[in-house]
Structure formats: C-alpha cells, structure tokens
Amino acid sequence: MKSFECRGSPDFELNEQFDRKVKYHVSEPEKKSKGIIFFIACFGLTIEYCQKFIKRISNELGYTGIFVEYHCFQARPENGATILFEPEEIKKMVDICNKYKVTIQNKESIQEDVFREIGKQIKEEVILKAILTPTNGDYQNFGLMQALDHIYVIDDLIKRGSRTSNIILFGSSHGGYIAHMVAKLAPNTIRLIIDNSSYISPPPNYLGIGPEYKIKYDKIIIACSVFSKWQRQIVYAPNYYGIGNHLIRDVANSEHLEIISRYTTRPVKVRAFQWDGEDYISHPEDKEHQEQQYQENGFDYELNLVKRADDAIFRKLEHGLDADLFKLLKNTLITERSIMINVLDFRKTEMVFPCYSSVYFVDYTTDLPVKIEIERLRYY
Numbered sequence: 001m002k003s004f005e006c007r008g009s010p011d012f013e014l015n016e017q018f019d020r021k022v023k024y025h026v027s028e029p030e031k032k033s034k035g036i037i038f039f040i041a042c043f044g045l046t047i048e049y050c051q052k053f054i055k056r057i058s059n060e061l062g063y064t065g066i067f068v069e070y071h072c073f074q075a076r077p078e079n080g081a082t083i084l085f086e087p088e089e090i091k092k093m094v095d096i097c098n099k100y101k102v103t104i105q106n107k108e109s110i111q112e113d114v115f116r117e118i119g120k121q122i123k124e125e126v127i128l129k130a131i132l133t134p135t136n137g138d139y140q141n142f143g144l145m146q147a148l149d150h151i152y153v154i155d156d157l158i159k160r161g162s163r164t165s166n167i168i169l170f171g172s173s174h175g176g177y178i179a180h181m182v183a184k185l186a187p188n189t190i191r192l193i194i195d196n197s198s199y200i201s202p203p204p205n206y207l208g209i210g211p212e213y214k215i216k217y218d219k220i221i222i223a224c225s226v227f228s229k230w231q232r233q234i235v236y237a238p239n240y241y242g243i244g245n246h247l248i249r250d251v252a253n254s255e256h257l258e259i260i261s262r263y264t265t266r267p268v269k270v271r272a273f274q275w276d277g278e279d280y281i282s283h284p285e286d287k288e289h290q291e292q293q294y295q296e297n298g299f300d301y302e303l304n305l306v307k308r309a310d311d312a313i314f315r316k317l318e319h320g321l322d323a324d325l326f327k328l329l330k331n332t333l334i335t336e337r338s339i340m341i342n343v344l345d346f347r348k349t350e351m352v353f354p355c356y357s358s359v360y361f362v363d364y365t366t367d368l369p370v371k372i373e374i375e376r377l378r379y380y
Helices: 047-061 087-099 112-121 144-159 174-185 243-248 254-262 284-296 325-334 343-348
Strands: 002-007 021-027 036-040 064-068 082-085 126-133 167-172 192-196 213-217 220-226 269-275 300-306 350-355 358-363 371-376
Touching: 002 144, 021 047, 021 144, 036 047, 036 144, 036 174, 047 064, 047 325, 064 144, 082 087, 087 112, 087 126, 112 213, 112 220, 144 174, 167 174, 167 325, 174 192, 174 254, 192 325, 243 350, 243 358, 254 284, 254 350, 269 284, 284 300
Parallel strands: 036 064, 036 167, 126 220, 167 192, 192 269, 269 300
Antiparallel strands: 002 021, 021 064, 082 126, 213 220, 350 358, 358 371
C-alpha cells in the first residue's frame, strides 16, 4: 500500500480553495495488473475500511485498487466530522436536562452519555438541529469537487506513468453518484461504472431542505445538515445554489448525455443495482429514467432492480441494500469483458454544458488536469 498526494480541485464556482491537496491510496497486485478500480467511498466509511477494501481488490481480483480522500469525504461522525449545535438548541437540551436532573459537564459540547440517559427518560420525541463540520475545512459541495478530485488523481496517475486504459469506478450511494459525475466530466476515460443505489442528482436534504443525517438516542433525534457555503435564500448572492448549479450535477440530463456522446469513442458501460422499493434517497423510478437516457444516447446501461433480499449479496431491502460490496464487485466483473480506452485521446477536448441559468465550459486543452469556467446568464 502506497499513499500519494497531488493537487486537488479548486472550488471554481465559489472561487476559493485554489491551493488544495488531495491524498489517495494505491494497492498494487503482485502480478501484472488487469487495470485500475477506484473504490469511491460513500459518506461514513472510514479511511481504514477503504484501505482494507482496495487491498482485497489487488490481492483477490488482480487489479490496482485506489481510494481517494475526496473533498468532504469525512462528513459523518463515524469518520471525523464534528457535531455543532446552535445556541438555541443547546439551551433546549439544557432545559430538558434540568427538568430530569441530569448533570451536564460541558454545555458547549454535550456528551453522548447525556443524550442516551435523557433519551430513555423523556416521553415525547425531541428533535435537535445540528451542523456536521467535515475535517480539513471542507464543506458540502454536492458532488462536483469530489468528482473533479478523482479526475485530478487520474491526471496524476498518467504523469506517474500508470496504465490507465482500463479504469473502473465502483461506488455505493454517494460513491456511485460521484462515479457518474466523473464519467460525465471526463468521457472516454472510464470503461465501467458499477453503481449500487446511487441517486441521479443531489437529494433535497443535501441542499439543506430537511436533515441530511440523523442520530437517534431513543426519544432524542439529532437532525444534522453538513456545513455548506452555498445558500438558497438570497438569489443575487454569488453563493446562491441555483438551477444551473443543480443541472451540471444531474447525471441523467438528456441534453448533457447527448453532448457527452459526441466526444465518446468508447462509451462507458454502467451496471447499476437498486432496491425496487421505497428508497428514501435513491428512487427506482429515477434510476429507470437514467437508464433510458443513457441508452437513448448510445451508452450500455443495465439496471438491476432488486426485489428480494438474500444471504449472498443484497441482505436487506433498504437504501444501499446492506450489500456485500466486495461480492457485488467480484460478481459483476466476472461478466464484463475488458475494452481498452486511450485516456490520452481525451486530453485535447473541450465541452460546453448549457445549464439554464449558466453555461459550464470544461476544457482539457490546458496544462491543468481540467479547467472549468462558468458564464452566468441569470441569477436563478
């Protein structure tokens, strides 16, 4: 296992973070590698888990396994995010503790054991709002910078002389969404996407409309949103998240897929898996729409709707299917034939994505891994 650091993607929409670095981890097989598999982690997975996963990729599958610590990766309490409460929420909790005579040692940072004790005593549900603050000064960017970080890593691999003609992206939930964003911004780069339960655009609760993440202590629910520098109130502000910002993040947009198809000589394959039920974050109807749009634009997209749980791969009928991710990866690879893609051919291209209120220019002709510029047409 080796770890590398390269330049990370700046936030070209908000014009900041131009000196970012991104760290990535590489596990090589003992024999000649069959290709590269990026394991794109969903929110909540730890660095240790991802490192073990890419080791299995190299040791058991014969591919080079890569995991990228992408922007805002550590956005859950399980892997490093800090929970912060507004003063009014702390006051609400202090009042409850006083009522039930539970001592709080530090009112600025209420401990988990306090929540557990109070949660068992109160009779009615209490909802506390909180902000999840990711590590490294990161913030919720809704997938775009995260996809670009992977493109920057691919560029670094090219410069290091790695074989990049057989790149596979594998991700679950948000990881699968990032995989589609990478393929959207860099066609002719990815051979295969293996996608478990991803969504086709940022869910409303990721945009501050409802909580993105919940923590339950019996009757106490902490409803969390990840800290973001975007907002949805002041339309004329430079950080207003408008229709154009959302459309560039839509990975089932027919007009954009048609644009991508013009630059594609080796269309990316997609093998997607989705619970055929009431998934609260990734809806089967959305995935069927995505499959249709991909296929109409000449892409090989195969959607597998899972109707029953099993003990082998899909263990629960819920978001993510409680899937055994390694078995899913291994079984899918067995049926897929390798087709080589010359990534360097794409280094000369430019694409233009109309996005209603904005136009996004994606340029691979400069010395940068990718240069993106925006022309704003209107403020909504």
